[in-house]
Each structure stands twice: as structure tokens, then as C-alpha cells.
Amino acid sequence: MFNFRTDLALERRDIYKKANNIENEVNGVEVTEEKINDNINVSRVKIINEEGEKAIGKPIGNYITIDINKLRLAQDEDIEKASQTLSNELRSIIDNHIDKKGEILVVGLGNIYVTPDSLGPKVINEIDVTRHLINYLPQYVDENTRMVSAIAPGVLGTTGIETVEILKGIVQNINPKLIIVIDALASRSIERISSTIQISDTGIIPGAGVGNTRKEISKNTLGIPVIAIGIPTVVETAVLVNDSLDLFITKLQDDAKSNDYLNKLKDEDNYEEIKEALNPSDYNMIVTPKEIDDLIENMKDIVARRNKFCSINLFHILS
DSSP states (O other), X not given: OOOOOOOOXXXXXXXXXXXXXXXXXXXXXXXXXXXXXXXXXXXXXEEOSHHHHHHXXXXXXXXXXXXXXXXXXXXXXXXXXXXXXXXXXXXXXHHTTSOTTOOEEEEEOSOXXXXXXXXXHHHHTTOOOOHHHHHHOGGGSOTTOOOEEEEOOOOXXXXXXXXXXXXXXXXXXXXXXXXXXXXXXEOSOGXXXXXXXXXXXXXXXXXXGGTOOOOOXXXXXXXXXXXXXXXXXXXXXXXXXXXXXXXXXXXXXXXXXXXXXXXXXXXXXXXXXXXXXXXXXXXXXXXXXXXXXHHHHHHXXXXXXXXXXXXSSHHHHTX
């Protein structure tokens, strides 16, 4: 299996196709594309069998990627449209797994004190939870309101407990019908940093994209469906160098300074060679943009605003 070093199924599919010179689609994988507007595109990757699972290195299931262009310049209306798109996709995938009244637990993974890893806990702070209201003040809640609870369990380094172990205890005590996990991801493209959202119905393996794999959070480990919402916030230095090299070669080509060697270099994925050059000196760092604070806030708004959790609060989509 490839060392993809990305959490995004769409990127894994593209890497696999390029490495194997596949012009059509990867066997066992189905992909559809939809353009929402000039700045938002949706790609739906469906892994349908073991052949696709083996090729992409992701479990059989659905992976929806929402790409948002120019997020650094996003206005309120852009964030609102992106949030609405996420809500529509999320609502559809939730409806495939539970009924309209099924209780949901929302989990914000990550470390709130480390900005690129703080997305999950920040979204949790914005969610309108309803479980306690329904349990203790039912007379003030619409009878069609879905039970929603939320938790930011922290990270192994500060709690000493694997997140899946914490969630097992919660699931056994409150018996939700579905879990939504929100986490920061790693990407193989600098363009996707805080500009892409992936939704999947196969759960998540925290830290897998940066080589710090933790225990899987999925139906296999918790016994109920797990939907993951992930947003890339970091890349490796090797990715940064590889993408920068592509941009440099493209500039040379545009300036008519290209040659056969540069064409060949651009057609290849140089990630592994660059990584091999950087690793011995411990230069293969994990990198995040200087604007990560603002980007995290934008993405938090996109995930939490409508997806509190669908119609300006997690309360309404989830109901």
C-alpha cells in the first residue's frame, strides 16, 4: 500500500491514478463531481468493494469532498453558502444511517491550545446541545427536536486516555444512535489547507495523516455509525517543496524556458524523493499557514453556523 500521508480519499485516488498511469477510474471506486458555484465544488468518492479499498487505503463507504476557493478572502455570504452546502451533504448522509429522532453525539477532536489542531474543540463550543433540555425541561422544547450532546475529549498527551476509550464509556452510558466526529486533517496539497471539507461515513483514525496514528473511531470500535467531518490544516514540508517545485516548473514553462527534463519532473510525483532528502536531517516538518488563526475561525463558522447542525444550529439539522 502507498504511504499516502493524506487523510483525503479524493487525493488518495488521484495519487493512485497518477502512480499507476490510470486514465479512467480506479477499479472499485466511483466518483461524481458537482459545481455549486464559481467558488464551491463537491466531489463524491464511493469505495464499493475490497479492490477499491485496497487501492485507496480507505474502508468501503462514502467520502464527500467540498472544495472552497478563495477562503482567505471569504465574505459572510461565501461562508454562509459553504455552510449550507456542508449542511445539505451532511443531512443526506445522516438520513442514510438514522431516523429523524435518533440521538447524536458530536465529538470535537484535537488540542484547543494548538491552533492547527483546535478546530474540533472550537466547533463544540458553538453547538447548541439539546439532550439536557429534553431530559430536564421538555416543556420548553419542540417535540420534534433531536437529542444532541457534545464533547471535546482532549488528546492522549494531556489525558493519558485514548479518545476511543473515552467514547466507549459515553456510548455505553447515553446510548446515542450516531456519532459525528470533527477533526483537523493532513493534506498532500497546499491549496487544500483550510479550504477543503471531507465528510465520510466510515469513521476516522486520528493522526493517520501525520504519522501519529491513534486508535480507530468507527462503527467497528463503537458499535454505532460514525460520520467524520475533517478539514486539512497542515501539510508536510515535503508536500510544500513538491507543490512549490510544480509551481516553479509551471512558471518556467509559461516563460518558454522549459525542456524535456522539466516536463518529466513535473509529470512525476516527487513527494517520496523529497521526503527522503529531508528526513535524515529532521527537516520534514509539519507546516501550517501564517493565517491559520483566521482560517480556523472561518472553517469553524462554516461547520458550526448552519451545522449547529444544519440550519444555523446543530439543533435544527439534527432535527
